[in-house]
Amino acid sequence: MSLIGGSFINPKLTVRHSSLGGGRGLFAARSIKKGEILTISGGVIIPRHEMNRIPATVRNICFFAGSGYYMCPRSFKKISPDFYINHSCSPNAATSENILEIIALRDIRAGEEITYDYRTDYNSLEQRYRAWRRFKCRCGSPNCVKVITA
Numbered sequence: 142m143s144l145i146g147g148s149f150i151n152p153k154l155t156v157r158h159s160s161l162g163g164g165r166g167l168f169a170a171r172s173i174k175k176g177e178i179l180t181i182s183g184g185v186i187i188p189r190h191e192m193n194r195i196p197a198t199v200r201n202i203c204f205f206a207g208s209g210y211y212m213c214p215r216s217f218k219k220i221s222p223d224f225y226i227n228h229s230c231s232p233n234a235a236t237s238e239n240i241l242e243i244i245a246l247r248d249i250r251a252g253e254e255i256t257y258d259y260r261t262d263y264n265s266l267e268q269r270y271r272a273w274r275r276f277k278c279r280c281g282s283p284n285c286v287k288v289i290t291a
């Protein structure tokens with residue numbers, strides 16, 4: 142694992158342009174086995190009401206961390222690659238029993254984009270906290286829910 146911007150990143154991963162998020166995405170540069178650790182996030186936890194203090198380009202890639210808090214990149218200049226993981230309703234990655242650790246849910250081919258289901262974190266129990274973002278999903282999977290709140 143390589144330490145980049147405060148997060149541990151599997152060296153088989155690389156950041157590239159993605160059609161899913163309309164920006165960047167995290168991709169497998171080499172094939173990855175089911176269960177392999179992809180990333181261990183080392184961001185900073187920021188409460189919802191302080192999100193406006195963060196530059197827009199950075200806060201849009203923060204993840205809902207639970208109870209009205211978001212995990213944002215530790216460095217706003219050198220963004221760690223785990224923050225570029227895009228949403229899919231049929232993801233190939235998820236957190237393990239360690240909430241900071243993202244693992245492969247199945248074998249992942251070289252060239253495939255790493256995806257995560259953002260609904261995992263922002264579930265019905267969290268809806269008392271106003272979501273930071275709502276976007277149209279373009280994952281194209283048969284079970285796509287079309288609009289994602291996270």
Ligand SMILES: [Zn+2]
Nearest residue numbers: 230278280285
């Ligand atoms: Zn979808």
